[in-house]
């Protein structure tokens with residue numbers, strides 16, 4: 001079921017994530033690149049913005065939180081083999097691009 | 110209006126010989142045309158991404174012979190009683206409604222590569238600028254002595270969806286306590302490497318739930334080892350004791366023959382008589398349409414360019430999913446879906462000069478071993494030295510916490526909802 005809270009549980013420990021990554025990042029990512037990279041995310045994540053089963057909502061989050069979270073996966077500070085593997089090859093620019101793209105989307109349901 | 114007239118004139122100039130076809134046809138040709146054969150994990154995704162991202166600039170026709178698509182993925186969950194048949198069945202209506210894709214409900218019988226046309230079972234010919242071929246697999250009916258298409262109902266495979274999946278469940282549910290199920294596993298390369306072993310897990314789960322504790326599941330494997338073997342076998346022992354027995358070729362000494370009349374399986378080492386249920390999963394090859402078009406050698410799969418998913422035999426054709434040779438990527442729905450996005454991007458780049466990016470691929474296969482106990486294997490991939498090569502991989506380990514396995518299952522269910530939305534919404 002979709003979370004009523006504006007910050008879903010997936011982003012719950014973003015405060016920690018931000019501390020680990022050394023502060024908020026810029027949200028000025030390349031949206032076109034982000035849109036291409038996002039096609040990889042939509043094999044699991046709903047583009048409607050819903051959480052389904054164990055796959056959290058991915059859209060509408062502040063870009064700096066998104067960036068911080070992806071970096072904790074990339075650096076393997078946060079568990080989940082799938083996300084660690086996917087984030088593992090993303091550069092800072094690519095993470096920022098994804099963050100900018102997903103921040104720009106509005107949940108449709 | 111101006112734009113239409115302009116494209117009419119330009120098309121008329123470049124295709125002077127076809128002006129006699131009349132204005133509508135010529136106008137129609139102003140848009141680049143993509144035909145996609147096969148509305149499965151590869152084809153439906155490719156059609157959807159090309160149509161969605163080109164926003165009407167490319168005319169996309171999806172050729173699919175069936176009205177509904179039953180996913181092979183999560184068909185083991187249906188067999189295990191975790192999903193209904195309706196939950197693994199999908200329709201194509203939204204692709205037409207939401208993205209303007211033309212659906213051709215027919216079988217593609219021929220690809221005329223010289224004329225760049227697909228011939229349908231209805232006799233219709235569909236011209237294309239780019240063609241995507243994602244027909245899945247065909248079974249090698251002669252790969253198990255004594256087994257054939259004629260007896261596939263007596264000894265079902267369940268490796269193509271629909272009635273075959275339902276037969277597997279019916280036959281499983283009818284196994285008596287003390288009965289023996291023999292599964293003949295396929296040789297590499299085949300659709301869904303962990304699939305047979307997830308299915309064996311579901312067999313044991315259903316037998317156990319029904320209190321049929323003395324039934325047995327024997328897997329006769331032509332391979333020396335299989336996907337996620339260590340973790341599957343550790344889990345089987347923990348969950349099902351000695352109910353599942355896996356025998357490699359050194360132990361069974363070859364599968365010599367099957368007899369569907371007496372439900373007998375003969376190996377070099379032993380004869381299994383009066384089996385309650387024999388599940389033959391034969392050797393496999395690229396779907397017929399890909400082979401007959403000369404995109405694959407006889408009995409084989411289609412070679413592709415790792416950076417684009419283009420057939421190495423024809424620069425106007427892309428082959429996706431189970432039918433292609435995808436290097437280190439397994440034949441999975443996740444892989445086919447990932448490959449489709451690279452093909453869709455490349456095609457848009459070629460036909461509408463859309464921006465393109467370097468290819469990258471990803472895959473994860475979850476396997477349900479018992480309720481809330483799911484294991485996974487996956488990786489990411491990139492073109493390297495002419496093939497799709499793994500750059501990082503992971504696999505579940507024996508003895509992981511129950512909490513992690515439960516999270517894996519929640520992920521598995523969410524992934525299914527995600528990929529089917531990514532294919533059909």
Ligand SMILES: Cc1cc2nc3c(=O)[nH]c(=O)nc-3n(C[C@H](O)[C@H](O)[C@H](O)COP(=O)(O)OP(=O)(O)OC[C@H]3O[C@@H](n4cnc5c(N)ncnc54)[C@H](O)[C@@H]3O)c2cc1C
Nearest residue numbers: 147149150151174181182217244245301430431441442443
């Ligand atoms: C038991 C089992 C479990 C599985 N579990 C998983 C899993 O958990 N995760 C996972 O990722 N994958 C799983 N898979 C694998 C997955 O189902 C396949 O890898 C995937 O479907 C391949 O996609 P595809 O596009 O190549 O072919 P398909 O999905 O088979 O699609 C091919 C389509 O083409 C159509 N077609 C073929 N020829 C023609 C023609 N000439 N004209 C018109 N239409 C045609 C067919 O009707 C079909 O709809 C499983 C498979 C099995 C058998």
